[in-house]
Amino acid sequence: MSAPLASQHSSKEAVKSATVYAILICISSVHLMNDMMQSVVSALFPVLAESLKLSMAQIGWIAFTLNMTSSVMQPVVGLISDKKPNPWMLPIGMLSSMAGMVGLAFAPNFYLVLLAVVFVGLGSAVFHPEGSRVVHLAAGSRRAFSQSIYQVGGNFGQMLGPLMTLWIFIPLGQKGAVWGTLLAAAAIIVLMKVVPWYKSQLAQQAARIEQRKASGVAPRASLAPRVVGFALAILFFIVFARSWYAAAIGNFYQFFLVESYGITIKQAQIPLFLFMAAGVAGTFLGGILADRIGRKKMMLLSILGAAPFALALPHLPLxxxxxxxxxxxxxxxxxxxxxVVYAQELMPGKVGTASGLITGLAFGMGGLGAVVLGHLADSRSLSFVMMACSVLPLIGMLAMLLPKDRKES
Structure with missing residues (x-):
């Protein structure tokens, strides 16, 4: 290769491996607003439980409806977007969530609350696979770190749920949910910067694929379907454990605190906030560490490392x-x-499908967990639920069976 051609090739590779931080920050901020709108649902639980006289089982069904709508639709959207990406689906998803916020604010009964929650879930289902594709395109060579920036936005939005309960919904009641429409509007404004960039990247990606075909460069060999299927099954079990435990903390731990320690519902928001705030920091640093030590090791350290703390939590003094x-x-x-990154690298060329399966599964498992745990709380006790869930992180030992990391070319 001649010097000018080598220099040109090196320049192209540098551009390809560069991380586009402006786009990452934009899509992460939209993720924050999307997940804040989802947090409005769980943040309303104490208010809805009192104003609409809902049982713990009905609270579980609301969480189930939100999470299952996202779970079922995310892999479907991901599969469609892998075949034909559509940047304009991002603002369309935000409009659906906006409609859900209006519905939540004015729903007079349990069934209309469920309908409103469907719109919020659909908006999230559309956003997440497309958002993950944007992150993948903007990540360059720092995929785990870039995915962590994206997820930090979502975790930060979830973290604000207890504060919304404390400062908005307890003082304003159910109608305070109408403020969520401002989040959707702000997200759409930010997406007006992301959509044109996303369209240009898709065009460049299509051109690179055509160039590879024309030059006769063979694509990298894929893993055997049996190996991919086994690895995905292990990932599903790990996501199941994390999601059911997170459902127990996010939906019912505040009520456990009130029942077990005699504190008020306002005071119970503080430990919930601390859990979510620490999760934001953990998500960010986990991405940085995973790019250094590997995806598999990081997943094993994460869920298995949490097990001793989860086992101890229900038995501690306040x-x-x-x-x-x-x-x-x-x-x-x-x-x-x-x-999420590990799944994407298992399924090269199927970013939307991989992201939809993992994040969609997380929502779906969390939703199913909310229903089951809500019924258990009504039939047994909240203490029983928290103690039973404390063993779930031990399932993280399955991460030892995962194949070695596979970096995507």
């Missing part, structure tokens, strides 16, 4: 709950974004 729940949230969430 003063020790606060520091332990910080450590628990940090360690548990440090591996989630890594599992």
């Amino acid at each position: 003063p020790l709950v606060y520091p332990l729940i910080v450590l628990l949230g940090f360690i548990l969430q440090s591996g989630f974004s890594v599992s």
Whole structure:
């Protein structure tokens, strides 16, 4: 290869491996607003439980409806977007969530709350696979780190749920959900910067594929379907454990605190906030560490490392709950974004499908967990639910069976 051609090739590779931080920050901020709108649903639980006289089982069904709508639709959207990506689906998803916010604010009964939650779930289902594709295109060579920036936005949005309960919904009641429409509007404005960039990247990606075909460069060999299927099955079990445990903390731990320690619902938001805030930091640092030590090791450290803290949490005196729940949230969430990247690298060329399967599965498993745990809480007790769920992170030992990391070319 001549010097000018070598220089040109090197320049192209540098551009390809560069991380586009402006786009990552934009899509992460939209992820924040999307997940804040989802957090409005769980943040309303104490208000809805009182104003609409809902049982723990009905609270579980609301969470189930939100999460299953996202779960079922995310892999479908991911599969469609892999075949024909459509940047304009991003703002369309935000419009669906906006409609859901209006519905939540004014729903007079349990069934209309469920309908409103369907719109929020659909908006999220459309956003997540397309958002992950944007991250993949902007990541360059730092895929785990870039995915962690994206997930930090979502985790930060979820983290604000307890604060919304404390500062918005307890004072304003159900109608406070109408403020969620401002989040959707802000997200659409930010996406007006992302959509044109996304379209240009898709065009460049299509041109590169055609160039490879014309030059006769063979694509990298894929893993055997049996190996991919086995690895995905292990990932599903890990996501199941994390999601059911997160469902127990996010939906019912506040009620457990009130029942077990005699604190108020306002005071119960503080440990919940600490868990989610620590999860934000864990997600960010987990992505940085995974690019250095590997995806598999990071996932194993994450969920298995959280097990001792999860087992101890239901038995602690209240003063020790606060520091332990910080450590628990940090360690548990440090591996989630890594599992998404690991799945993407198992399925090269199917970014939307891989992202939809993992993040969609997380929502779906969390939703199913909310229903099952809600019925258990009504039939047995909240203490039984928290103690039963504390063993779930031990399932993380299955990560030892995963194949070695496979970096995508």
